[in-house]
Amino acid sequence: MSEAPTTYTALGRELDYDPDQLREKYRQERDKRINPIWDKQYREVVGEFAHYSDDDPFAESDGTRDPITRTVEFLVIGAGFAGMMTAARLKQSGYTDIMIVEAGSDFGGTWYWNRYPGAQCDIEAYCYLPFLEETNYMPKGKYAFGPEIYEHSCRIADHFGLRDHACFSTRITGMRWLEDSKRWQVSTSRDDKLSARYVIVCTGFMNRPKLPGVPGIENFEGHSFHTCRWDYEYTGGDNNGNLTGLKDKRVGVIGTGASAIQCVPHVGESAEHLYVFQRTPSSVGLRGYSTTDPEWVKTLEPGWQRARQKNLDDVVGGRPFDVDLVHDGWTDIFRNLQSSVLPGMGKDPEEGVSPEEAAFAAEIADFEKMNEIRARVDSIVEDEKTAELLKPWYRQFCKRPCFNDEYLPTFNRDNVTLVDTSDFGGVERITENGVVAGGVEYEIDCLIYSTGFETSTGYKRRFGFEIQGKSEKSLFDHWAEGRRTLHGHSTHGFPNWFFVGASQTGVSFNYAIMLEMQTENLVAIFDEARRRDATVIEASAAAEEAWVQEIRRHAADNQEFFESCTPGFYNNEGQARDTTATFTGDAYAPGANAFEEVLIAWREEQQMEGLDFSN
Numbered sequence: 001m002s003e004a005p006t007t008y009t010a011l012g013r014e015l016d017y018d019p020d021q022l023r024e025k026y027r028q029e030r031d032k033r034i035n036p037i038w039d040k041q042y043r044e045v046v047g048e049f050a051h052y053s054d055d056d057p058f059a060e061s062d063g064t065r066d067p068i069t070r071t072v073e074f075l076v077i078g079a080g081f082a083g084m085m086t087a088a089r090l091k092q093s094g095y096t097d098i099m100i101v102e103a104g105s106d107f108g109g110t111w112y113w114n115r116y117p118g119a120q121c122d123i124e125a126y127c128y129l130p131f132l133e134e135t136n137y138m139p140k141g142k143y144a145f146g147p148e149i150y151e152h153s154c155r156i157a158d159h160f161g162l163r164d165h166a167c168f169s170t171r172i173t174g175m176r177w178l179e180d181s182k183r184w185q186v187s188t189s190r191d192d193k194l195s196a197r198y199v200i201v202c203t204g205f206m207n208r209p210k211l212p213g214v215p216g217i218e219n220f221e222g223h224s225f226h227t228c229r230w231d232y233e234y235t236g237g238d239n240n241g242n243l244t245g246l247k248d249k250r251v252g253v254i255g256t257g258a259s260a261i262q263c264v265p266h267v268g269e270s271a272e273h274l275y276v277f278q279r280t281p282s283s284v285g286l287r288g289y290s291t292t293d294p295e296w297v298k299t300l301e302p303g304w305q306r307a308r309q310k311n312l313d314d315v316v317g318g319r320p321f322d323v324d325l326v327h328d329g330w331t332d333i334f335r336n337l338q339s340s341v342l343p344g345m346g347k348d349p350e351e352g353v354s355p356e357e358a359a360f361a362a363e364i365a366d367f368e369k370m371n372e373i374r375a376r377v378d379s380i381v382e383d384e385k386t387a388e389l390l391k392p393w394y395r396q397f398c399k400r401p402c403f404n405d406e407y408l409p410t411f412n413r414d415n416v417t418l419v420d421t422s423d424f425g426g427v428e429r430i431t432e433n434g435v436v437a438g439g440v441e442y443e444i445d446c447l448i449y450s451t452g453f454e455t456s457t458g459y460k461r462r463f464g465f466e467i468q469g470k471s472e473k474s475l476f477d478h479w480a481e482g483r484r485t486l487h488g489h490s491t492h493g494f495p496n497w498f499f500v501g502a503s504q505t506g507v508s509f510n511y512a513i514m515l516e517m518q519t520e521n522l523v524a525i526f527d528e529a530r531r532r533d534a535t536v537i538e539a540s541a542a543a544e545e546a547w548v549q550e551i552r553r554h555a556a557d558n559q560e561f562f563e564s565c566t567p568g569f570y571n572n573e574g575q576a577r578d579t580t581a582t583f584t585g586d587a588y589a590p591g592a593n594a595f596e597e598v599l600i601a602w603r604e605e606q607q608m609e610g611l612d613f614s615n
């Protein structure tokens, strides 16, 4: 692209690249990755593969205990951010009969499980860590590493007194609505018999690791694990690296998504040799890190965190904003869009800019951002061929953008080899001794799957347990044509069953703000039930249908964009039109702040219309 003539113009500016040529390149790169067996290309972690998910390398014991028989008012499933925030807000609202069931042996969810070296949240810590003001904690720097986030999870648990409510190392195995008692009967992997008035499912949307569905995976005789169950006993070291156990090992990492970007530098530093098997390169922007300035902290007024979270969501959601408080790689593209490509846009989107013009301007800003990302690869990676392979050819938000300063330099090391598999649809085969890609077998002692999580497979497979509502109807039959909820939290026919997460709610790159508004809304619903002296809460069929249509209406606006994207979990592995399990098409596209406005109006003006309260 660097040789493109400088005669192209757009938006009254001269471009030093040809936008048509770039569009065509994106299309070719996308087409070569479209996989006809998109939803079957991964191996489910069951049977002989179950240990990739079921094993808990971080638990101090196997959690054996006697079964519990208990009746509770609130059963919260999951002790990650969603579960903790739900339980904390319930306690703030005066509810005390709460039980939290969690598969891990502590609080933290994602941050309990994902302890790979280098694990960090690349969303600004001041926006991402919940309850900073309530817990009087200020993150050490602009981005928090895994251990700090895990510690903060424990801080939240202690601050709100959640430990006494927790039941760890326990998985839910099924739940049934009992119409006579108007309660949920819940079973667990520890043979517990639980009865709950309200069930709140907070199990996250990336809790089931997946493996490549390639032949021979069961034959590998070396050591292997998934990034979300890092085996430090084998590798040595910790989140800071120093993986001494790998010094005489040939290591393979399959996958180059956000997890790999963070762990690869540490593996490269420690292993005798590292092979990184890439199918699609991530876009890797400048991380930039600064420690927290105590003088800045002194300037913060009460309510600062929520204001900052909302500002971040406005900026990355393309809504009007006056100031970009976060000012980092996430907000960069939108800031540029507003200030240079389309001055005035964002300030007053209604005035003088048609949707087509705005879309074109966004595309141009995106091209320029991605040109910068590709130029960054050239400026860091010394070997030209490797640099070429590391360049992403798609629009920035087709796949989750990454921000990291150590990943690209790792490919300048003599002991690190990038194996690009894009021409072969990924790694082809796994043998007893290693990985085959492009017909070449790479011998490996330790294979690390950085292949992500199930986000597009069927709901039942992802939940991992049966849920039977009224008349014993399965939730998964009710959702056979796609998820059906009112505002993401309730489903008709499943009274007193609630969900907190990433489905049919306002989507944001900052998961924490999505949870803030959902958990606040949920507790407002319980408060309303208490006020009305009701014990059964159920979404009406009409309200559910209206919300599903609202989700689809907005999703249609993004369809063209996602269809033009390289496959990934944002576009259902390239099947953006499939509504049965689409991740992005399942979100309220206008974003988290817009969703909060919907919820506030629903609570205040519409008096929670569509939710039936009874006894």
Ligand code: NDP
Pocket: 033, 120, 121, 122, 123, 206, 212, 213, 214, 227, 254, 255, 256, 257, 258, 259, 260, 262, 277, 278, 279, 280, 400, 421, 425, 426, 427, 450, 451, 452, 453, 567, 568, 569
């Ligand atoms: P991803 O799903 O993002 O990445 C999986 C990787 O595996 C992709 O590079 C994929 O390639 C590759 N892959 C899959 N199958 C094959 C195959 N057969 N051969 C070769 N490569 C293959 O998972 P991650 O764990 O990296 O990240 C998941 C999500 O977790 C992120 O998107 C993000 O939302 C979150 N996360 C957030 C972080 C943060 O800083 N906040 C840090 C880490 C993760 P392809 O792209 O071609 O499909």
